[in-house]
Amino acid sequence: MPNATQSASAGQMPDADGQPNAPDASAGASARPAVAARVKIHARDVNVHYGDKHALKHVDLDVNEHDVTALIGPSGCGKSTFLRCMNRMNDVIDNCQVTGSITLDGTDVYDPSLDVVQLRARVGMVFQKPNPFPKSIYENVAYGPRIHGIARGKSELDEIVHRSLTRAGLLKEVSDRLNEPGTGLSGGQQQRLCIARAIAVNPEVILMDEPCSALDPIATAKIEELIDELRENYTIVIVTHSMQQAARVSQRTAFFHLGDLVEVGDTEQIFTNPKDNRTQGYITGRFG
């Protein structure tokens, strides 16, 4: 484990003087400590090459069940690349090569005999830009269950759609226009629709790739609230550029820099007491 420092090994003081000027990490959900967490995703020695470019170097990371794990770091540091390794969305990129092992509940994600379609149903994804299908709101949510044959009959499908929209906190706003196109919603509503679409197939893990970067502060607050609620039922990994957001929504934080996983630990510890110089430099805004 070259760079990954696993959670709080006590007594180490940061190199910088006193408390770093970090965002308030004690706010909201992250105040709850991750108790007796079970490891959901287990990544060991993950390397990613895009052609000649070594984008991700020897990453070891555990994602705990029912935790929100935030991946932070400056642009181009490999955090999105790592996120996309977990449901093999990198497969569609022609010259992308992944080595190492990532296991989901003990099964190897990169096992050639594994069905990618099933993996992506178990590990859902929400993207940076809201990308609803140019179809009705109902069809957006119903699409996943339909292609996987999850619902038997129309009434069951209706129920799934309503439940997913409720969980995504969107049903009240759209219940009277389920047949209108999803692309007609506001940005924040679209993103919640995408979350509803992701949870409609009942995944175990939801990956979020900067889900709020295209949204205004109010919509962002709603999504963050939603993420905290979803934690009850799902394991969430979120890539974010906003350190405040990482501090607000996550229990664990991993800091990536230039393809290395520099440091990973409880969010509170990362923001108040980082062990690595680079982590401290980043969270205090000295670079990035």
Add this chain to the structure above:
Amino acid sequence: MSDTSPQIASAQLGTASVATHEPPRFDWNAPETRRRFAARHRANRRLQIYGLSAIGLAALLIAILVGSLVATGYQSFVQTHVTFEVFVDPAKVDATDPSKGNFRLIVRDSFAAQFPDVTNPRDQRSLTDVMTADAPFIVRDQVVADPSLIGQRVRVTMPVSDAFDQLQKGVTPRDVPETQRKVNDKQIAWFDTLVERGQITVPFNTALFVSADSRFPELAGLAGAIVGSFYALLVCFLISFPVGIAAAVYLEEFARKGRWSDILEVNINNLAAVPSVVFGLLGLAVFLGFFGLPRSTPLVGGMVLALMTLPTIIIATRSALKAVPPSIREAALGVGASKHQVVLHHVLPLAMPGILTGTIIGMAQALGETAPLLLIGMNAFITSPPGGILESATALPTQIFIWADSPERGFVSRTSAAILVLIGFLIAMNLVAVILRKRFERRW
């Protein structure tokens, strides 16, 4: 020294002195600056003028083309007809088998009856030249359709022969010496008499659209060519649309980008640039020569046109697929759709307007294509519309080719009329393409 070279001065004096040696403010009102601005505005105007004159030139050329076509072609949209009474003489028609009757004599006698003072048999024959040469068959068809006409007097309206049609329309002049005219003075006098009696009418030329080709311009129409073109385009569409989309989807969505896909792409683009006559030769050698498919048929014509349309459709489909944003593909993959579901459920439907637009433009090209059809024999002389894709037929462009080659005066304006009809179809197809694009254009 510090005035002439501020950089050196500041380097010597250190950073503190930089502020005092700021370069002078840029003078927006200096004469040289004003001149440069004026030159920039002039260049701007010049560029606009070049563009405008290019557009003007193109518009002028199109106006000349269409104008000359209309000027020569408009006369073909009407046709001079003569109306007279035909006595279906029972002595000349056998009621049990009306088609065997001597209709030539019936028509000649009936027409001569219009001019009782013309008794000379030679003049009587010359008199019948006013009518179309098909007059006996026109009457025969009426009598066969309704045998009760035998023994009756029937008013019949039929086209006059081409020479008199042109005379009536003022295309052939009356004031040249008689020897240089197709119609002699006597015939002109008879014709004028018919005009005075009100027996000559010039109604809309429905024959142009409901009849097939004929040796006689007054009877020739485009129905055969239109139906032939329709069948050929149908075959072309049925082959090139699915094949083109399948090829494009594979290349765009499934094929690994590499040397082979590059080679394929270059070859498809080359295929689009191959002269159409080469495709015609290919069709002649392979479809007719090797596979022995029937000559002159819309089937073979459509197959050859499909070869030409295929690259157009592939290229249009690929660019339509490229225009579908990757976020839609990711969204579908993200909920666990497999590759074929991504393509069939999301990408293809979104690309369809673009694909259809490209296809229609390809079809419009195919409709106007002449050379390959000439080589596979779709320029045959065929007097009835084809009943299917396996019957000999002509197509609109080859019909234009045939008519342009015909010596009769009437075919000159009919050629222009046929070109106008072809252009009309092309405009209609392109209009559909534009409307499709406007209607389904989507912004992400």
